[in-house]
Amino acid sequence: MFLYALRRAATGLVLAVLVTLITYLLLSLSFDDIVRGRLGPAATPESVRAMKTDLGLDRPVLVQYFDWLSHAVRGDFGISYFTSEPVGPAVASRLGVTMSIVVVALIATIVVGVALGVLAATRGGAVDRLAQSASLTGYLLPNLLIAIVLVVVLAINLKLLPATGYTPVTENPARWAASIAIPVIALVVSAVASLTAQVRGSMIDELRRDYVRTLRTRGIRTRSVVLRHALRNAAGPALTVLSFEFIGMLGGALVIETVFALPGFGTYAFDASLQGDVPIIMGVTVFAVLMVVSVNLAVDLVNGWLNPKARVH
């Protein structure tokens, strides 16, 4: 297991190097345009040359890339072309904003989604129909709309929560919670909806299996049958759904960050690519690749822990 994790991590690193290399090569096609963009309309061929020399862009592309790589592995991602802000700390702080929303949203999704799904599958009847219609409604409501309604009601009219902005948890935990509340709810609703549907479906399948009947005939309590045995087997497909939801949330965070003016990872990456801010684009790429790789690895490991059949040796 440990070796497997190590191998996957190594693959992730190789992938990161390949992706950043390709990114760099693609960016290198517009270096002249980017430098001109920074110099503005007054750029002259002479000043473009001078600035390219300043930025080290006059060297062969591969030399530039390996120079970047050798700094990056030491944690030095350079400074932004446009703001001169060091990229490493900037990415870390912006990732902190996005992750605090996405991780809280993910935890909330798991708790609510699993609870609702299990409840719907075991109780049936009115509870099931209620959970199903709630899930369908949640799935149909665009999260942007939910965000707008919550802002108007909770932030503008009742003034309970801030409408925009972010307070770091280290600065004031209560204000941090308030600043992420609406974004989290906006992200959670449809994620809960799809997870509930998934958990409900696989729970019903599991509860009809022979082993459940066997367990029941042995006199094992229903609670234990449901939670220890059926849920464990139903969790596999739900976990896969959850990992997609997580990656999707990172994308959805871009919209949420824009609507709530949060200084997050998505907007940072987006703005940098509009400007062609090479060091930021490279830094963001590294973190994004590593994040996707580690989420997938984590899902595989948890899956293996849940289901011995899925374990890799």
Add this chain to the structure above:
Amino acid sequence: MRIRSTGRRRALTALAAAAVVATASCGAPGGRSSADAATLSLAVQGAPNSFDPAQLVDGTQSYVWSAVYDSLLMVDNEGELKPNAAESWNHSDDGKTLTLKLRQGMTFSSGDPVTSAAVKATLERTMATPGPNRFRLAAVETVETPDERTIVLRLKEPDGALTHALATTVGVIGDPKTLDTERTALDPVGSGPYVLDDSTVNGSKYVLKKRDDHWNAKAYPFETVEIRVIKDRTATVNALQSGALNAASVEVAHVDRLRSAGFDTKFIEAEAVGTLSLADRDGEVLKPLGDERVRRAINMAFDRDKIVQQLLHGAGEPTRQLFNPKGDAYDPALEKAYSYDPATAKKLLAEAGYADGFAVHMPSLFFTKPFEPTITQSLGEIGIEVTWDPTPPQNSVSAIASEKYGMFVMVEGFNATPVEVQDYLAPDGPKNVFDSTDPELEELLDRVNAEQDPAKAAELYRRINAFTVENAWSAPIFYSGRHWVTGDGVEFLGDGSNTFPTVRAFGVSG
């Protein structure tokens, strides 16, 4: 979760959003700003670039850096050039020497005195460093400092835009001790009325604290200025209504809602010009543009009133001129030129030998998108067939500068008129892409650069403007305006005369 954007969901969102907005406009309980009047909380749409004096950029980012740095001169809210860090300035009779006298007793936020040596160091550094403003000092030959308070700029030739340039980017004074250190880009040492506070979050929130020991502290009523970067226009409105902001510019669609919520609103009729630049006036890459009749015909192809009504939702004015209507070059009489007349336009094209029209490529840039269908249609009516070449945002500047496109759309924020004349019309002006020149224009430019009398200079600027309209050097279409919204205790003082974004444009009301 994915943001699903199929047509149906989008329609649903739009419908529901409209409903929400409608309820909000009647339901908001007098959403007056709760922000303290001693604090100005202002929203800007984009994060500032580096604060290094050699890399400063005009635009809304100057709210931050113009508060941290003192500039030698300044333009007040009425558009007048005024003393600032330099208490006086004068030109020699031949216009080739500019002498500035620094105020006494100014200090940097570090406590060090501001001397002529600091001015010289900053100017010479900007002149030697590749950056967006270096060309504004192109006329400067040497910077001399005969004493601690006097700066003498010796010029290669008279430059009518130099004093206005010294009121903005290239006029800032950096602290020579820290200019070349890392902090200059993010947290510079200046002698301005404010310093950046530690609570600043780069790219998101800039907190400025007033320096009570600044020589002009009483001119700045706000103890704290918070500048928040909010890209989304709806988020700006939400922040205003929830009390997180007390000043911002908003879109026309939001104005009524905010006014009824108790905010003050002020409309600046013109703060940018939208123009179809007919840059290739010698017909180098687009032969037809070399013919004045073709350029005049293009000017007649646009129904400017309709464009302002429909594309700008009335938040602007139709125009035939490039320059700020509050500036010296503007002449209301020129607005009579080029009424919408496709038939005459076609006739002019036929006279020029283009009875069947011609085809043209233009770069499709992020700000041209809303105007492309209208421009395609208007030019199509007179026989000019437009193809828009998709251009990535980071290539906008180079696409225009590449001389690949004979004509292109620009939406440009105003600058001071002397600076604009230099940018658009001087043979080496950055917005004169094909280095167009003309003997008549060149003579006018030489005269205005050497002119010391403001009234005579204003007359010359009007004649220069008339030249560009009569010779159809461009096809200006609209002036776009800006709606300012301010909360309790804050007032927007500008009227569009000063085009330079600065916190001086905000005052305390009531």
